[in-house]
Amino acid sequence: MTDPRTRKPVLEVEGLQTVFHDLEGAWPAINALDLTIYEGEVLGLVGESGSGKSVAGFSILGLIDTPGEITAGRVLFQGKDLREMDEESLRKLRGADLSMIFQDPLTTLNPVLTIGEQMGEAITEHGQADAEALRRRCIDTLTKVGITSPEERLSQYPHELSGGMRQRVVIAIALLNSPKVIIADEPTTALDVTIQSQIIAEMQRLQHDSGAALIWISHDLGVVAELADRIAVMYAGDIVEIGTTDEVLDRPRHPYTRGLLDSVPGDVPPGEPLRQIEGSAPPLNARPFGCPFHPRCAQATDLCRSSDPAPQGDGAGRIWRCHHPITAQEAA
Ligand SMILES: Nc1ncnc2c1ncn2[C@@H]1O[C@H](COP(=O)(O)OP(=O)(O)O)[C@@H](O)[C@H]1O
Ligand code: SF4
Ligand SMILES: [Mg+2]
Structure with missing residues (x-):
């Protein structure tokens, strides 16, 4: 590496x-x-x-x-x-x-829109694409993140998917525009x-x-x-x-x-x-004075309790x- x-x-x-x-x-x-x-x-x-x-x-x-x-x-x-x-x-x-993937997919996914609608929105908001190209790109991206039967997923709602699938959809959305x-x-x-x-x-x-x-x-x-x-x-x-x-x-x-x-x-x-x-x-x-880790540190000295160490x-x-x-x- x-x-x-x-x-x-x-x-x-x-x-x-x-x-x-x-x-x-x-x-x-x-x-x-x-x-x-x-x-x-x-x-x-x-x-x-x-x-x-x-x-x-x-x-x-x-x-x-x-x-x-x-x-x-x-x-x-x-x-x-x-x-x-x-x-x-x-x-x-x-x-x-720049894109962000959150811990809880439900904070990213809209419960009342299908996966296809949400993915489509994410693309069109950042550039135009015709309907067939859009659909292809959604299916390709869903396939990339390991989602089975991607065509069917496009018409499903978030609650119809398992937690793992939902998080994969969120990852797919994050990747759609090549961040x-x-x-x-x-x-x-x-x-x-x-x-x-x-x-x-x-x-x-x-x-x-x-x-x-x-x-x-x-x-x-x-x-x-x-x-x-x-x-x-x-x-x-x-x-x-x-x-x-x-x-x-x-x-x-x-x-x-x-x-x-x-x-x-x-x-x-x-x-x-x-x-x-x-x-x-x-x-x-309640940030401790000095080095904030000092109350938990076995090596702490008086210096640690009185001064926050600068980066070296x-x-x-x-x-x-x-x-x-x-x-x-x-x-x-
Ligand atoms: N909306 C908020 N209002 C008040 N305090 C917050 C808020 N969000 C985070 N904090 C505080 O900021 C600190 C860092 O939180 P966070 O970044 O969520 O920690 P981590 O992601 O490392 O678990 C914590 O003390 C948390 O309580
Ligand atoms: S040795 Fe001192 S400065 Fe270093 S982590 Fe422990 S308390 Fe902080
Ligand atoms: Mg956190």
Whole structure:
């Protein structure tokens, strides 16, 4: 596998911040997020529930509503800042060059329209096509995502399909307009394990064939490890570690990443209990002072309790955010 960082960047996120407002104030859910996505790569974005992964995905596409607000940063796609675009141009870009697949297919699918109608809409909104060409393209795309009897599916409604089929339809819609970047937010989490691995294998093939860059969001490091060229680990709204999949899995530098790795079932000898990281990600309005991970970190020192570590890097795209990073010897 070539290092994706040798390719051209397709999306550059710089200093993106999103807050949620409540009666007490404005609480950042993502904090100065910096992330570069390269052409054709799969970037896995991992972290426990509540770490800010979905907010990151929505914020990149400008899909944040009240009580949320994007308060800082830039999202450059083909040199243009999405945050400076008017809503109409942004809407055109979404569903065409940039598309998102959500965890729950029912948030994307309209219950009162047939699959064919919804797919047709997704195409015509982003360009004209005659009826027969449209139908062909829908059938081809449904076939690509592993849907049997695609002609019949076109006249069915979402509720007539199984959960796995619905999610495949959502993936098909996301692929219809040959996007350059796909953000997939835990698209298989709600499905049973067999269907989950089928869909992951299909996504891998589709992504490879289409050359789209894919941001795969998951709380499951095991799933991401199978798919991704690079992994970004999120905690409390920050990316705390990023590197190629091999770098992050074999030589983690952040204690949180180490903790996630220790809780992946396959990595523990049979019979030994999984070591879960004790505690959970902090709520937005109770972000610990200093390093936000310090209450859960065995390596925490006074420095960690008083100062939030700045990102450090090796100059080649490997980044970590910790006062006492794990050394190569310790990681081995
Ligand atoms: N609409 C919302 N209003 C208030 N807080 C929210 C909202 N959406 C998300 N959050 C908060 O932002 C944080 C990050 O959430 P999210 O991105 O959904 O986490 P993840 O996807 O990693 O599980 C969480 O603390 C969550 O409670
Ligand atoms: S900065 Fe300190 S508390 Fe935070 S992860 Fe590193 S060692 Fe642990
Ligand atoms: Mg989420």
